Amino acid sequence: MGLLGEGITEVIAVTKDNAAPMGIIVKPGMSPRMILFKGSATVENILKHGWVTANFVSDCYLYPQYAFSNAAPSDFSEVFVGGVMMQRLLGADAWMGFLTRVLHETEETYYIELMPVASEYIREDPRPINRGFNSVIDATVHATRYVHSRDDSLKMLIEYHLGIIAKCGGPREREAGVLLKEICGL
Ligand SMILES: Cc1cc2nc3c(=O)[nH]c(=O)nc-3n(C[C@H](O)[C@H](O)[C@H](O)COP(=O)(O)O)c2cc1C
Numbered sequence: 001m002g003l004l005g006e007g008i009t010e011v012i013a014v015t016k017d018n019a020a021p022m023g024i025i026v027k028p029g030m031s032p033r034m035i036l037f038k039g040s041a042t043v044e045n046i047l048k049h050g051w052v053t054a055n056f057v058s059d060c061y062l063y064p065q066y067a068f069s070n071a072a073p074s075d076f077s078e079v080f081v082g083g084v085m086m087q088r089l090l091g092a093d094a095w096m097g098f099l100t101r102v103l104h105e106t107e108e109t110y111y112i113e114l115m116p117v118a119s120e121y122i123r124e125d126p127r128p129i130n131r132g133f134n135s136v137i138d139a140t141v142h143a144t145r146y147v148h149s150r151d152d153s154l155k156m157l158i159e160y161h162l163g164i165i166a167k168c169g170g171p172r173e174r175e176a177g178v179l180l181k182e183i184c185g186l
Helices: 041-049 062-068 131-149 152-168 171-184
Strands: 007-015 018-026 033-037 051-056 076-081 084-089 094-105 109-121
Touching: 007 041, 007 062, 007 084, 018 041, 018 062, 018 131, 033 041, 041 051, 041 109, 051 084, 062 131, 062 171, 076 094, 076 109, 084 094, 131 152, 131 171, 152 171
Parallel strands: none
Antiparallel strands: 007 018, 007 051, 018 033, 033 109, 051 094, 076 084, 094 109
């Protein structure tokens, strides 16, 4: 699957005029899938327009930024792929374009099949492993739930990851940590 490894790959999903972190699920012998909770702009756009691009980024700050605020029009570049005008993140290291199909709906989610129609590598240099980067992703996942539930166990997880960001992260990870603290009121 090229850019997508087996398991769940955390990308910035771009749909019409919108960006948000989302996971893409890859299992052997199956097309890639997304499980999308109802209520997001991402799911509404996919249902309406039938496409999504997966954007691979090495700037960790983009995960909390796009989880909690809207993208600007200047963040996107238009790409005509699969017979459709899609958008991708201008700052992506790499991206893939997908046409989408709803496979299944539950009370809370849509299960979406992704049919790849394009992919492009823009930045070739590898991203070094940094625990701070990974903790920004984890803390952002917990923060998207914490802002609604104010659950103490999530707060503890976020604080654990903020500690790793402070210890192992570079300047951009620390900026993302400050943003997450503000968002969570910590
Ligand atoms: C790393 C990461 C992965 C996420 N994966 C998913 C996902 O697979 N499905 C989902 O519905 N929400 C997921 N979320 C939560 C959405 O990003 C969040 O609800 C976001 O606010 C939706 O934005 P939107 O309304 O602009 O689409 C994820 C969040 C993070 C930080």
